[in-house]
Amino acid sequence: MARPNEEVEALLREYADLIAITGGDAFKQRAYERAARAIGGHPGDVSRLGTKELRDISGVGKSIADKVEEYLRTGHVAALEETRREIPGGVRELMSIPTLGPKKALALYRDLGIASVDELVSAVHEDRLGGLKGFGPKSRENILHGVELMRQAHGRILLGTAVGIAEDVVAGLREATGLKRCAYAGSVRRMRETIGDIDVLAAAPEEEAERIMAAFTGLPQAAEVVMSGRKKTSIRNARGLQLDLRVLPPDSWGAGMLYFTGSQAHNIRVREIAVRKGLKLSEYGLFEAKGGRKLAARTEEEVYRRLGLPWIAPALREDRGEVAAALNGELPELVTERDLRGDLHTHTDLTDGLASAAEMVAEAAARGYAYFAITDHAPELYMQQMTREKILAQREELRRLAERQGRRPRLLHGTELNIGPEGEVDWPGDFLAGFDLCVASVHSHFGLDRKAQTRRLIRACENPYVNIIGHPTTRKIGQRAPIDVDLEAVFAACARTGTAMEINAHPNRLDLKDEHILLARRQGVKFAIDSDAHTVGELGHTRYGVGTAQRGWLTKEDVINAWPLGRLRRFLRAPGRPGR
DNA sequence: GCCGTTTTCGGCCCGACTGTTTTCAGTCG
Known part of the structure; x- marks a missing residue:
């Protein structure tokens, strides 16, 4: 597509x-x-x-x-x-x-x-x-x-890596300077899947600029100073990644964040509105074009409001119609990390995860989840050596854990099935009926032609026991190309059969990606934002999945793991699926 | 080349930094 x-x-x-x-x-x-x-x-x-x-x-x-x-x-x-x-x-x-x-x-x-x-x-x-x-x-x-x-260096780095660097630099600057207002903006704030450079903004009076710039070029991350001025300084880290720091007067904070968050195309749209109203928008504020009186600058909300717009979430600022939607009062109320009530795709050391089920569940509880699914690999992924006996033993283990755990999170026992070249999956229906949910993913035969890939994915959707298609295009950013598949046809099958598409939150997957989500959403597809965690720490990857979902304009209504457990269970047993 | 509740013609986002140009063009975001 x-x-x-x-x-x-x-x-x-x-x-x-x-x-x-x-x-x-x-x-x-x-x-x-x-x-x-x-x-x-x-x-x-x-x-x-x-x-x-x-x-x-x-x-x-x-x-x-x-x-x-x-x-x-x-x-x-x-x-x-x-x-x-x-x-x-x-x-x-x-x-x-x-x-x-x-x-x-x-x-x-x-x-x-x-x-x-x-x-x-x-x-x-x-x-x-x-x-x-x-x-x-x-x-x-x-x-x-x-x-x-x-x-x-060639090229861009993954979002997950960039967020880590950006957070470190902001923390380092704050510590070195005592700055209160310091934040990253740019494509990291917009949660783009890859990042070319990192923009950091600081608010400080003019006379402090020099001190702040010195702190910036003195950070351990500063392997090289690319340019330095009183308002803007750029450094490169040891791996060649460029970081830009802009210092603005505290009064200009909102206008600065708006400007440096971008995207450039979004900024142009917003400025066009300003121009039509006889105003001028820069990183310093919103001004009357004639006379230059400042009308707004302190917060992003204030600047947007003065232009007749509600605040627009950074993930939407890509000139994909968000300004028109804002003007018409049609912005979606985006799903947030706090809306997620559970994770529906995770692994333990029963297969290729590193943590035990008990450790994963403890972390899920610490994250405040209402429900939590463990979905280890199925037998066709031969290296994992899965058997019916092993996975039934795991079900028993989860039952015992649930007794110890109390009501939250409610534990769901699932599996990640392998979608074979003909769309078949590992176990027959009578065995699959014993699971609370089944994720099904492509792990092999990446080279099939478009027709065959499309057919196998549609067949997987049509399997009444398959609830979620995991990492649907199987791409790994910068490493493996997506499979060649007619996604529109697959999305149609998802909508028809009540199968959710996964937004795999691992930073090297982010699969589905934002553009695919936009397309699927319009066909009425539902989504699951999953970590696919193989370690306790990876459960936190969901933030990147949420960012990607936001870039796809999703609300909590579109995301099945933002629903209460009862509604989720009804979705998992939707009409057309055998009761269980 | 695109676009229009100011316009079918005349606009089109704006500012910072560098290098070399002694007053500013080119590049970048």
């Missing part, structure tokens, strides 16, 4: 870059970037849309719709091909080096014929950049350093 959207997005982004390099209209470039973002984030498959529906996507007009259709029909776009002949791909690649943008990339190509990162590195070493305007000794150094970074 996502593939055509991603392809079209990449295509439009490339065209936007080429417009920038060739010195084309900056507004035209932005129009292509905006359309690229809109199509990349569009929940449905764009290759299935007609001209009219395509143009209904905000930012897509006649010209871009024509190009998208041309691409989907023929596999290429004539206008893009033509520009590509003018500018070799390697020139665009130069822009991925920090400090090099379209103008400098073009200068390098036009004046020196440099059309790849390697050629650029050689040119610097051979000192051929000497005469080029805008390339002094410092920029040459920056280029070599940037290429080095690109080659070693």
Whole structure:
């Protein structure tokens, strides 16, 4: 499903870059970037849309719709091909080096014929950049350093890792400076699945800025100082991750958090509203365009309110229609971590977990869960050596634990079944009927074609004993691609059979991801936010699952483990399923 | 190139830092 959207997005982004390099209209470039973002984030498959529906996507007009259709029909776009002949791909690649943008990339190509990162590195070493305007000794150094970074670090880090670093840096800064208002913003606050850099905000009067910047560059995480000023300082940690600190007057805290939380596209939307009202919004506050009187800045709520909007949760700020929804009073009341009443997918040392059932249950109780499911692996995952006897013994163990435990959490005995290539699962129905719930997941045959993957997942949904499809696309971020499957067809089957889709909260999975959730939700699918914990500590991963669910606009109504136990049990025994 | 309860033409977000340009362009977020 996502593939055509991603392809079209990449295509439009490339065209936007080429417009920038060739010195084309900056507004035209932005129009292509905006359309690229809109199509990349569009929940449905764009290759299935007609001209009219395509143009209904905000930012897509006649010209871009024509190009998208041309691409989907023929596999290429004539206008893009033509520009590509003018500018070799390697020139665009130069822009991925920090400090090099379209103008400098073009200068390098036009004046020196440099059309790849390697050629650029050689040119610097051979000192051929000497005469080029805008390339002094410092920029040459920056280029070599940037290429080095690109080659070693390459790319983004997982949300879970980034949250840890961001929390450490905020705590370190607070301790070193006594700052009260200090927080991370940016994509970490929005809970994006991967993070490119970390933005930290501090509120302090002007005269304290220098002291705070010094504390920042003095943190143990600061392996390198990238730039330092009185208002903004950037460091890199030992692994090449950039952290930016902005210091703002305390009066500007809300406007600053709003601005630095982004996304950029969300900010543009909000500013457009400001402009239409004759106002100006910056990180310092909301001002009258004429006269410059400050109208709001102290809190995010205040700034939004003055623009006629309710507060918009960070996870929604991706320009996916949240501003329009806010204007119409149609923002969803998002599910929160506190809404979760239990976890429905966890493991113990009976299979590949590290903690005993008793330890897992104790932690679930400490988390305040009303119910808690243990779902160890089933026999088809051969390495786990599961048998009927072992899992029945576990059921007995849980019964004893429940007696000791009292009413909370109520223990549910489940299993994580393996979905075979034909959609079959490990045990027959009469044995499955003994479980409180069954999660079913793909653990093998990742390479089947789209038709076969789709068929096996739909069959799993149709199994009356399967309640939840675990990590539905089986992707591991940065490690394993998702299986090729028609998710829309699977979602339809889920909605029809009353099978929930899992939002696996492990930071290296986050599966389903936000865009899939948006799509599934519209088909009436229900979700389970599960930790898939294999250790006691991993039970805390649910926060990332909740963040992902929020990015998919889910309310507690959509999430079965935010429901009271009675309602959850009715869902697990829904009509069409044999009673048990 | 897109878009419209101010507009079908004339707008399109805004500010900080760096490097080298002696007054500001380019890049970044």
